[in-house]
Amino acid sequence: MAGMMQEAPMIKITNLEKFYRTEEVETIALNKLSIEIATGEFVAIMGPSGCGKSTLLNILGMLDDPDAGSYVFNDIEVAHFTERKRADLRKHNIGFVFQSFNLIDELTVFENVELPLIYTGVASAERVKRVEEVLDKMQIMHRRNHYPQQLSGGQQQRVAIARAVVNKPKLILADEPTGNLDSSNGNDVMELLTDLNEQGTTIIMVTHSEHDARYSHRIIRLLDGQSVMENIMV
Amino acid sequence: MLKNFIKIAWRNLYKNKTFSLIHILGLTMGITVCLMIFLYITNEFSVDSFHKQGKNIYRVMRGFDPAKPRTAYLSGPYAPALLNDYPQDIKMAVRVRPQNNLVSFGEKAFNEQKVYATDPGFFKLFSFPLIKGDATTALENPNSVVLTETTAKKYFGSTENAMGKVIQIDKTLQLKVTGIAKDVPSNSHLDFDIVFPIANYTKDAGFNVWINNGLFVYLLLNEHSTQSALESHFTQFMDKYMSKDMQRFGAKFDLKLTPLKGIYFEDASSFDNVRHGDKTVVFIFISIAVLIMLIACINFMNLSTIRAVERSKEVGMRKVMGALRNHLIIQFIGESLLLALISCAISVGLLLMLMPWYNQLLGYKLSVAWNEPPIYLFLVGVILIVGLLAGSYPAFFLSAFSPIEALKGKLRLGKGGTLLRQSLVVLQFSISVLLIIGTIVIMNQMHYIKSKSLGYDKAQTVIVSIDNNDIYDHRRQFKDELQNSGVVSSVSLMSGQPGGFFDTHTFTAEGQHDVFRSRTEFADFEYVKTLGLKIIAGRDFSTQFATDTTNAVLLNRTAAKELGYTPQQALGKWIRNNGRDDKPRTIVGVVEDFNFLSLKENMDALVIAPNDDRRVAVIKLKPGNIPAALASIKEIYAKVAPVYPFEYSFLDQQFNTTYKNDIRQQAMLSIFSGLAIFIACLGLFGLASFTAAKRTKEIGVRKVLGSSVTNILLLLSKDMLKPVLLATVIAMPIGYYCMNKWLQNFAYRTTLHWWIFVLAAVLTFLIALFTISFKSLKAALANPVKSLRSE
Numbered sequence A: 001m002a003g004m005m006q007e008a009p010m011i012k013i014t015n016l017e018k019f020y021r022t023e024e025v026e027t028i029a030l031n032k033l034s035i036e037i038a039t040g041e042f043v044a045i046m047g048p049s050g051c052g053k054s055t056l057l058n059i060l061g062m063l064d065d066p067d068a069g070s071y072v073f074n075d076i077e078v079a080h081f082t083e084r085k086r087a088d089l090r091k092h093n094i095g096f097v098f099q100s101f102n103l104i105d106e107l108t109v110f111e112n113v114e115l116p117l118i119y120t121g122v123a124s125a126e127r128v129k130r131v132e133e134v135l136d137k138m139q140i141m142h143r144r145n146h147y148p149q150q151l152s153g154g155q156q157q158r159v160a161i162a163r164a165v166v167n168k169p170k171l172i173l174a175d176e177p178t179g180n181l182d183s184s185n186g187n188d189v190m191e192l193l194t195d196l197n198e199q200g201t202t203i204i205m206v207t208h209s210e211h212d213a214r215y216s217h218r219i220i221r222l223l224d225g226q227s228v229m230e231n232i233m234v
Numbered sequence B: 001m002l003k004n005f006i007k008i009a010w011r012n013l014y015k016n017k018t019f020s021l022i023h024i025l026g027l028t029m030g031i032t033v034c035l036m037i038f039l040y041i042t043n044e045f046s047v048d049s050f051h052k053q054g055k056n057i058y059r060v061m062r063g064f065d066p067a068k069p070r071t072a073y074l075s076g077p078y079a080p081a082l083l084n085d086y087p088q089d090i091k092m093a094v095r096v097r098p099q100n101n102l103v104s105f106g107e108k109a110f111n112e113q114k115v116y117a118t119d120p121g122f123f124k125l126f127s128f129p130l131i132k133g134d135a136t137t138a139l140e141n142p143n144s145v146v147l148t149e150t151t152a153k154k155y156f157g158s159t160e161n162a163m164g165k166v167i168q169i170d171k172t173l174q175l176k177v178t179g180i181a182k183d184v185p186s187n188s189h190l191d192f193d194i195v196f197p198i199a200n201y202t203k204d205a206g207f208n209v210w211i212n213n214g215l216f217v218y219l220l221l222n223e224h225s226t227q228s229a230l231e232s233h234f235t236q237f238m239d240k241y242m243s244k245d246m247q248r249f250g251a252k253f254d255l256k257l258t259p260l261k262g263i264y265f266e267d268a269s270s271f272d273n274v275r276h277g278d279k280t281v282v283f284i285f286i287s288i289a290v291l292i293m294l295i296a297c298i299n300f301m302n303l304s305t306i307r308a309v310e311r312s313k314e315v316g317m318r319k320v321m322g323a324l325r326n327h328l329i330i331q332f333i334g335e336s337l338l339l340a341l342i343s344c345a346i347s348v349g350l351l352l353m354l355m356p357w358y359n360q361l362l363g364y365k366l367s368v369a370w371n372e373p374p375i376y377l378f379l380v381g382v383i384l385i386v387g388l389l390a391g392s393y394p395a396f397f398l399s400a401f402s403p404i405e406a407l408k409g410k411l412r413l414g415k416g417g418t419l420l421r422q423s424l425v426v427l428q429f430s431i432s433v434l435l436i437i438g439t440i441v442i443m444n445q446m447h448y449i450k451s452k453s454l455g456y457d458k459a460q461t462v463i464v465s466i467d468n469n470d471i472y473d474h475r476r477q478f479k480d481e482l483q484n485s486g487v488v489s490s491v492s493l494m495s496g497q498p499g500g501f502f503d504t505h506t507f508t509a510e511g512q513h514d515v516f517r518s519r520t521e522f523a524d525f526e527y528v529k530t531l532g533l534k535i536i537a538g539r540d541f542s543t544q545f546a547t548d549t550t551n552a553v554l555l556n557r558t559a560a561k562e563l564g565y566t567p568q569q570a571l572g573k574w575i576r577n578n579g580r581d582d583k584p585r586t587i588v589g590v591v592e593d594f595n596f597l598s599l600k601e602n603m604d605a606l607v608i609a610p611n612d613d614r615r616v617a618v619i620k621l622k623p624g625n626i627p628a629a630l631a632s633i634k635e636i637y638a639k640v641a642p643v644y645p646f647e648y649s650f651l652d653q654q655f656n657t658t659y660k661n662d663i664r665q666q667a668m669l670s671i672f673s674g675l676a677i678f679i680a681c682l683g684l685f686g687l688a689s690f691t692a693a694k695r696t697k698e699i700g701v702r703k704v705l706g707s708s709v710t711n712i713l714l715l716l717s718k719d720m721l722k723p724v725l726l727a728t729v730i731a732m733p734i735g736y737y738c739m740n741k742w743l744q745n746f747a748y749r750t751t752l753h754w755w756i757f758v759l760a761a762v763l764t765f766l767i768a769l770f771t772i773s774f775k776s777l778k779a780a781l782a783n784p785v786k787s788l789r790s791e
Ligand SMILES: Nc1ncnc2c1ncn2[C@@H]1O[C@H](COP(=O)(O)OP(=O)(O)OP(=O)(O)O)[C@@H](O)[C@H]1O
Pocket: A020, A021, A022, A027, A028, A029, A048, A049, A050, A051, A052, A053, A054, A055, A056
C-alpha cells in the first residue's frame, strides 16, 4: 500500500545530512538520507546502535535541524525554520514518546498530561475535559493525582503516551517506547500505538525489537546513517 | 500559564527542602543585614532634614588655631551683635547653651544632663513639634519651660498634668511649663529634654564677656542672602569686637558658617556635645552591606544553576512540547523572584523582631519611616535586583540548551561554567576572609588600647562631677572631708579627668617669639599624686611653697620639648597663660607624658597650673571595699550638696566612653563578618551537597574497587577547598591594605601581626572544611551497593 498514495506524503526528506563535531572526531550521523512517509502510516525504524535512528527522529520531530538536505513536512520546507517556528509547528502537530518516559517529576499525572495543552493555549475547562478523556482511554484515571515516581514503568509510559496524544497530533514519534518495559507492558504500549494509528495518527517508531516492529506497516533499516533496506509488512 | 509557573516553582521549593532552605536562609540573612544597614544609613543621612527652614539655618563656628578644627562654642554677645550688624542677611539668631541642672518638682529631683538654655525663637527656628503649647510663644516669658514628652511624664506622670506646673531649676529658678515637645528623634544633632529661656542668664556677670565661650549660635539667613555673603563680613566683625582680645591672646580668631545639614558630619573631635556621625563608618557599613548581599547573590546564582541542571529533563520536555526560550527564562526568573519575595517577607519580620536589639547595639533608637516610600522602594529594589540578577544567569544558561541535550540530562556545566562558579566562590570567600581579618584587627587594636599603659593610674579611681553650685561652693569642704574619711588615699579637683576635656590656650613663654599653644589642666596640688604621674624633672606643686598657686606651673614632656627644652632645661623658665595669668609663672617641674587624650590623638603639650576652674573631683580610693568607700563618698556628698543626687563614674570606665563608637563598630563588624562567612558556608554546603550527589556513583565504584573512606573524603574535599585557599591568598593583601588604613585613625596602634592573617586563613579554612566534610563524609560512608543500584 505504501508508495501508491495519491496525495502528497506527510514527510519527505531528501539527501538529509547531520554531522556531529567534537574536538577529536566528526561523526556523520545521517548520510544523504532520503525517506518518504505518508499520512496514516505506521513506520518502524531499525538498525544497529549508533546508526542514527534517534538523530533522524529528532530531526523529524523538529527538535534538531539538519546540516544539509531538505525536510518537507505537510508541504512545508522546515529544514531551516527558526526555533520559534519549529516550536510552533511541533506543538500543534507532533507528539513524542521516549524510552525513558521523561515525565516531569514535580508534576502529577494529570498536570503532566495537561502541559502540552497549556503550551497550545487551550482553555482551562477544555483542558480538564481532554485530559480526563485521554487518561480514561489509557486506563490511568485512578492515578491522576499521583506523581511519576509513584507509578510503575508501564504506567509511566502510558502517561507519557497520554501526554503525547492529548493534543490530537497528526504524528507521533516514539523512540524505543518499550525499551524500558517488560514484554507484557511492552505489548500493551504497542496495542495503544496500533489503536492510535487505526484512528488516523501517523506513527514513526524506533525500535530494536523485531517483535515490536511487526506491529508496523513498514520497516526502514538504517546503517551508518543511510537507509539500506525497507521491508513492507503484509 | 502563570498558575503553572507558580505551581511548579512552589513545588520545586518544597521538594528540594535543603536547597530552598539554603537559598532562603542565605538570602534572608543577606537582606536583613542590608535592611539594617539601610535603616542605619538613611537615619544618618536624614539627620536634621526635618527642619522646615533647614536650608537657611547655619551654625556659627569659631576658629582659634589654624592647626585645629573650629569650635562651635561662642559667647553670649555674638548673636545680638551679628543680628544688629547684619539685619539684611540674618533673619533670626538663636543661642543654645547646653547645660546640666538640678531639676525638681516636689519630691522628685534629677540631675538633668540635656538641658538647653535658648533664645525664645528656638521652636520657631527649629521644627521640633510641640504636642502642647504654642511654638511661637512658649519661651517668650523668661519664666517658662518646655519639656519633652518623656521628661514631662517623668515628673508629672502625664503630659496633661504637666502644663502650667512650676518646676525648679537649681533651687533658684521657678519655671512654669508652657509647652510639651515631642521626644527628640535620633536623627537630630541637637538633643534635649528641657528647654528654657537663656534670658535667665543674660544678666550674669560673665555672660556678656566676649571670650566666655559656652554656647552655640544658630542663624536663620534671609532667603536672598547666602553663606558666602555673610561670611565675607566676618573679618571686619571680629576686628570690630575682638581686636583687643586677639591682641592679648596673640592669635587671630575667625568665624565661619556650617550649614545645618553639614553639622552632623562635622569633625566629631570638636567636643561640642551634640550628636555627630562619621562618614567613614557610613562608608564601611555600606561596603559591608554590598559585600554581604554579593555573597548571598552568588550563593543564589550558583545553587540555582546547579539546581537547574538537575531539572534539565523538565527543561527539555517543556521545550519538546513547544516552550520557547523566553517561557523558560520567565519561569526561572519568576522562581528566583518568588524566592526573593519570600526572603524579603521573612527579613522584614526578622527585622521587626531584631529592632530593639539593634537599637541597643547602635546605642540609639533608629527612626524608621514605615509610612514613607524609601523603605518600600528599597525592598522592591532588593527583590528585583536579587530576583533578576541571581535568576538570570541560570535562566539564560539553561534555556540556551537544545531540547535533545536537555533530555539526555547532558547539561554539563561546561568548563566555562565551572570556572565562573569557582571564581564566584573565590570572591565570596575573599570577602569573608577580608571581614574576618577586619574583625580580628579591630579586636586586637581595642585590646591594645585597653591594655596599653596610659601613663597614669586609673585603678580604683572615682570621678565625681562638680556640676552644681552647691558642690562647687563647698568643693574644699568636700575634698577635706573625703581626705579625712579614711577610705580615700587622695583627692584632686581639676578641670578635666584624663580622657575628658582639655581646653587649648595660648601662652607667652620665655625666649619664644610666637605664641605657644597648649592643652591646659587647671588642678590643685594633689593632681600628680592622685593620678600617679611621674615627675621626671624638678618637683610637684607643694604647700611648702606658698606662692605655687599663683606662681608655679608643671609641663608634660611634650610641652617642654615643644618649647625647645629638655625636661631639665625647662625648669626655672617662665610661661604665661595669655587668657588667665596676670603675671608669668615659673616652670617648677616636668611630668612624664601620659595619655590624657584619646589614643586616636597624638600626644599633645599639656600645661598643668593651679588656676581656678574645677569641673571634676578625681578620688583615688584606698585598696579594699569599694562599695563601702562609695557609700562614704555619697554620705559626704549628701552633706555638702544635699538636694543633688550623687552621681559618679570610674576612671577606668572612661575607656568605654571614649571608644564608644569603636567598640560599637567592633561589635557590629564581628556580627556582620560572622554572618558573611555563615552565608558563604551555606553556599559551600550547597555546592558540596551537589558534588557529593553528582559523584555518588563514582564514589560507589571507587569503594567497590577498594578505596578507603579517607581517600574519598580527601578526593571530595580537595576540589572544594581549592577556591577557599585561593580566596585567602587574594584577601590577605587587600585586608592588609584596608586595615592599615583603618589603623591610621589611631595615633597609637598595634602592628598588623602576621598571625592575624594566618588566624583568619586557618579559621576560614576550618569552617569551610567542616562545612564540606559534613556532606562528603556522608557520601564517603554510604553503602556502595546502594549508590550503584540507584543508577
Ligand atoms: N550530541 C552528539 N555529539 C556527538 N556525537 C553524537 C551526538 N549524538 C549522537 N552522536 C553520534 O551520532 C551517531 C548516531 O547517534 P544516534 O543517537 O542517532 O544513534 P542511535 O541509532 O539512536 O543508537 P542507539 O540505538 O544506541 O540509540 C552515533 O555515532 C553517535 O555517537
